[in-house]
Structure formats: C-alpha cells, structure tokens
Amino acid sequence: MTLLFGFKEKDRHYRERKGVYGVIVNKEKKVLTVKHSGLYFLPGGGVEGGETNEQCLQREMLEEIGCEVISRTYIGHAKRYFYSRKGEPLLSDGYFYKTWISERVQEPLEDDHEICWLNVEEAKQLLFHDHHFWAVKHVLN
Template identity: 55%
Template sequence: MIEEFGEKINGIDYQIRIGVYAVIFNPKKDKVMTVRNRNGHHFLPGGGIEYDESQIKCLEREILEETGYKVLIHCYIGNAMRYFKSTKDEPLISDGYFYLANITVKVQEAIEPDHYLEWINIENAKQSLIHEHHYWAVKEGLNKVF
C-alpha cells in the first residue's frame, strides 16, 4: 500500500517526480541524517532516478554526491507520495521509495553546491523535514531499526 500525503485536487495535472531516499540514524538512534538546502529546507538524502538506473544505484550515487559518504542499504521501508506545489507553483507528486541505511566511509567531499549534511533530532524531524512523507519514512524506519 502506498501512503499518500498532501491534498490531491481533482482536475489538476500533476507532474510525477520519482525519488529514492535513505533513512540513516546515528548510533544512538536519536538523530537522523538530512540534507539542508540553501533555503534551510531539510530533506532525507537521496533524489531522482536517472535513465536506466536501479533504485539502489540511484541511492548510492545520490548519497555520495550529497554527502561524500558511501552507504550500506539494509532494507526497504516503503513507498509514499506527497501532492504539493513547487516554489514555481507547479503541481507535483513526489513519489518516494525509502530505504533504511547506514553510511560507511567518507570518500570525497559533497559535490552538490547547495546541499549540506545535517543531523537533526528525531523529536524535531516533523517540523524540520519539508516533506510529510519523509517524516513518515523516519517513523517507519524507527520500527525497522536493526
């Protein structure tokens, strides 16, 4: 079952953006890794699938680009979507696939120019994460922690 967030307005043609994201906790499981953009918005690390790329390969590439870390993916959390309007007032559906993962070793500096790795407290995640389905994935990930 796909979890849905946001308000779907009938008659609007939404553009779908498929993305793959990681839920990565610190060792105490009281913080989650996020990527903060220049506007101060927090997202789970990850992003859009490129042509002919698997979800796992996408996640490995995106985390490396955004954080400089290699990642070990443990299990699939689930699929959730959010209806929203972009900053340019475009109607979008963020169709997210979420995985529980750990970072392993830093192999390079992040190459995304306006993305900054930031660990946020779990109790602040609902307010900090810009997308509701990212917060849903954090809650679901806590239930699957190994």
C-alpha cells in the first residue's frame, strides 16, 4: 500500500520523481538530515538510470554524507504532491529504508549539502516533505 501526502489538483500534470531515502537514527534518538538550499531532507535522492533502490541508496549516502550503507530494512513507500520553488507541480515517489551506515569513508561529494542531526520535534518542523517525517515516525515508534 502506498501512502499519499499533499493535495493533487484536478487536471494538473505532476512530474513524478522516484527517490530512495535512508532514515538514520543515533543513540540519542536524533535523525540525520541533509540541509540543502535552506530546506531539510532525509539523505537520499533520485534513482538514476537502471539503478535498483539499494544501489541508489548506496550512491546517495556516499555522495551526501560520505558513508557506506552497512545494512537497511525497508520501511515503506509513500508519495507527496507538492510544488517546487519554481512552481512546478511534482510528485515525490519515495521508498524509505531504516539505514545503518559505516564511519565516514570519504568526504561528501555534494559540498552544498550540510549534515544536521535533529531531534524528533525539530524534524517534524523542519523536514520539507511530510512523507519524510512519516518515515522518521515509523522508525522511532
């Protein structure tokens, strides 16, 4: 079952973007997020070419936080209708995994991304996508 977030306007075409995201929680129950252009997201991103979800998650973790995925557990699938900052109607098609990572093995490749650890209330307020917070709640419950 796929959960839906946001509101789909009738007769509006939404460009769909499939992404894979990791929910990483430390011993203090803080969630690892990535801040980009002033917005907070779970680490992860768009599937490229013929990548599997697992390959995408591994690549995105290396690019954004410089760590390898040690193991993962599938959480679920959720979508969110929203508008980009440029006003484009988008549908974020997210696949979420509880993720365990290695120590840093390289410097992150995306130097415009800032790694931030947030407590649950901060994550609720700051995560840009509702379905990202849904995944966080699922892991913490």
